[in-house]
Amino acid sequence: MNHCLEAGGEHVAPDHFRLMMNCAEICQTSANFMLSGSAFSQRVCEICAEICEACAQSCEQIDGMEECARVCRECAESCRRMAGGATGQNTVPQERVPAGEL
Numbered sequence: 001m002n003h004c005l006e007a008g009g010e011h012v013a014p015d016h017f018r019l020m021m022n023c024a025e026i027c028q029t030s031a032n033f034m035l036s037g038s039a040f041s042q043r044v045c046e047i048c049a050e051i052c053e054a055c056a057q058s059c060e061q062i063d064g065m066e067e068c069a070r071v072c073r074e075c076a077e078s079c080r081r082m083a084g085g086a087t088g089q090n091t092v093p094q095e096r097v098p099a100g101e102l
Contacts (some may be wrong), residue, residue, distance in 0.1 A: 001017070001020055001021065001024070003064075003068075004016075004017060004020065004065075007064065010062050011062060011064075011065075015058070016058050016059075016061075016062065019051070019054060019055050019058050020055055020058075020059075020068075022051055022055075023051050023052055023054075023055040023072060023075075026044070026047065026048045026051050026052075027048060027052070027075060027079075029044060029048075030044050030045050030048040030079060030082070033045075034082065041082070042082070042083050042084060043083075045079045045080075045082040045083035046079070046080075046083040048075075048076075048079040048083075049076045049077075049079035049080045049083060050076075052072045052073070052075040052076035052079060053072070053073070053076040055068075055072045056068075056069045056070075056072035056073045056076065057069075059072060
């Protein structure tokens with residue numbers, strides 16, 4: 001985000017910058033959920049992958065953001081694996097949550 005702040009212009013367009021902030025935040029949240037062994041980490045990782053992919057697409061539209069787009073794509077793939085999308089199984093143990101507690 002510092003790169004975008006310094007570059008200005010389209011790098012700090014509200015939709016793009018907001019998406020980058022969302023991406024960074026959901027990545028941190030996903031890590032926190034996985035570290036705590038949350039029963040919801042798979043679902044958080046699924047949305048993390050979606051947001052990282054959207055951020056990569058946004059970065060690809062702006063000159064000088066190739067590295068950011070690449071890293072976002074790598075993160076999206078990692079989140080898909082954590083959510084079980086690449087292997088069909090979760091890689092993080094999940095606890096069962098009774099339906100009444102959702």
